[in-house]
Amino acid sequence: MSILKQCGDRLFHQTKKRVLKTSSSWRSDLGWNFDRSENAKPEESSIAGIMMKFFNTAGPVNSRKHYCLQPLERFDFTEITSLIEQEKYFVLHAPRQTGKTSCLLALMERLNAEGKYKCLYINVEAAQGAREDVRRGVKAILSEMASRAHHFLDDSFLKSVWLKVLEESGEDAGLNEALTLWAEENQSHIVLLIDEIDSLIGDTLISVLRQIRSGYDKRPHAFPQTIILCGVRDVRDYRIHSTRDKAIITGGSAFNIKAKSLRLGNFNKEEIRTLYLQHSEETGQVFEPDTLELAWDMTKGQPWLVNALAYEVCFEMKDGRNRADHITVEMMETAKENIILRKDTHIDQLADKLKEERVKRIISPMLQGIDLEVAVEDDIQYTLDLGLIRRTQVGLQIANSIYREVIPRYLTIIPQYNFESRVIPSWYINEDTGLLEMDKLLSAFQEFFRENSEHWVERFEYKEAGPQLLLQAFLQRIVNRSGRVEREYGLGRMRTDLLVIRPTDTVVQKIVIELKILYKSLEKTIEDGLKQTVSYMDKCGSDEGHLIIFDRDVSRSWDEKIFKRKQGWNGKEVVVWGM
Secondary structure, three states: OOHHHHHHOOOOOOOOEEEEOOOOOOOOOOOOOOOOOOOOOOEEEEHHHOOOOEEOOOOOOOOOOEEOOOHHHOOOHHHHHHHHHOOOEEEEEOOOOOOHHHHHHHHHHHHHHHOOEEEEEEEOHHHHHHOOOHHHHHHHHHHHHHHHHHHHHOOOHHHHHHHHHHHHHOOOOHHHHHHHHHHHHOOOEEEEEEEOHHHOOHHHHHHHHHHHHHOHHHOOOOOOOEEEEEEOOOHHHOEEEEOOOOEEEEHHHHOOOEEEEEEOOOOOHHHHHHHHHHHHHHHOOOEOHHHHHHHHHHHOOOHHHHHHHHHHHHHHOHHHHOOOOOEOHHHHHHHHHHHHHHOOHHHHHHHHHHHOHHHHHHHHHHHHOOOOOOOOHHHHHHHHHHOOEEEEOOEEEEOOHHHHHHHHHHHOHHHHHHHOOOOOHHHHEOOOOOOEOHHHHHHHHHHHHHHHHHHHHOOOOOHHHHHHHHHHHHHHHHHEOOEEEEEEOOOOOOOEEEEEEEEOOOOEEEEEEEEEEOOOOHHHHHHHHHHHHHHHHHHHOOOEEEEEEEOOOOOOOHHHHOEEEEEEEOOEEEEEEEO
């Protein structure tokens, strides 16, 4: 019996108790207990006085409110403290909503609890609105720093001097001077954690980096001993447009004192299990074993996705709110679909990045299944830093299956709306059996593609992948809510594999559709496609397969391109469509 099942089989009564870690020497606003002394005692409270925990999808984690992993266990804490002891300045970066802020806040509280350093976390995103107005930007940063020092450290020194410093030293030296005065005022050496550094723009970012660099030699007595810059990208990869210099300044040159770059990774399988097990232990609700493997496949450990899936299935969906019911694979699939359709901020922000040319140069070849051609290393690194793709043993791939689903659906949203008045799903559902009639559906698409493809494909931002995207939009309109489409695509695959899964009252319909662009001879393309289609059918347990070949040669007539034939391969029949 699995650990999760053992937890689910325990009896949970009305007066269930939970342990909250506290200590007389230090109690964190975020719920972390950093007192390791023997005097630290747990505090017990009944469930009647405490709100039950939940999975966090917005803002930093709080251990008293949220199921969570210990932030300081998500990176090498020994390495971090070693860099601080060596008075190093370094970078911590990771994609958005990975847990960077939670880790920095926990680090601040840990260092302050130990008492060796005075550590302050600041978020400089408020200065983004200043854009290249350096004075406004530095003013916003100094105000934020003074406010947080007062709130978190009970230190009002910056509050008393920062305005005067800015007035006397100006925007290009004010930050440096304020940090110098603050460091000289304190007996403990200062560790400064600067979050959202890459939200700053142009000359404001350049000024901040240069002022930090110019104070580096004064550390630790007259400048922070350590400064950690945190953002989505490594500072060395910044390409900063300077209006003053009328040039592009690299982050590496503006901040050439960086000792190291650390990247905060995703959860691994065991960490997902640990996180979900916290819910099972608290409520008695069981995640069936297959759901953990599915959560890993869907998210590849992306922290926001891992939490969002669990929150949706356990707290939003009606079936999941009944703690006596197990969380099943089917419920997780529904939760994933709900998240995608709702377009939560995380999904929306990520999808919006697809409009950027440097992202397009990576994602478009993946959608087409061809090799990279015009992309440069910086494009690849940028798309990796965004978390859209990941490196694997077989090359670059879309980061996880949810993103792999989101990308084509986001790129085809307008065609999906346009299909609503043209395509009625019930036309393609057999009234007697309830089965999706794929032959009828693809015949209709073939006719539509012949008559409309030229101007519909031109509407796509990703025109090169237009035929594949147009079919997926047509298919999504019909399958939406009554089933799902799973997609496999990537660099060098020379195909896109689609698996339509549609449950009925009697069976679960599984239909494989393989999409190929005609590059070689038609017969060779069909031969390769039949092998790949049948192989994918075997992998998915499907007995219905379709191979679609798009011919983009404008010199051939539609009569030459359009055909339908049935061909066998390895004992299975595949319907081949020419378009």
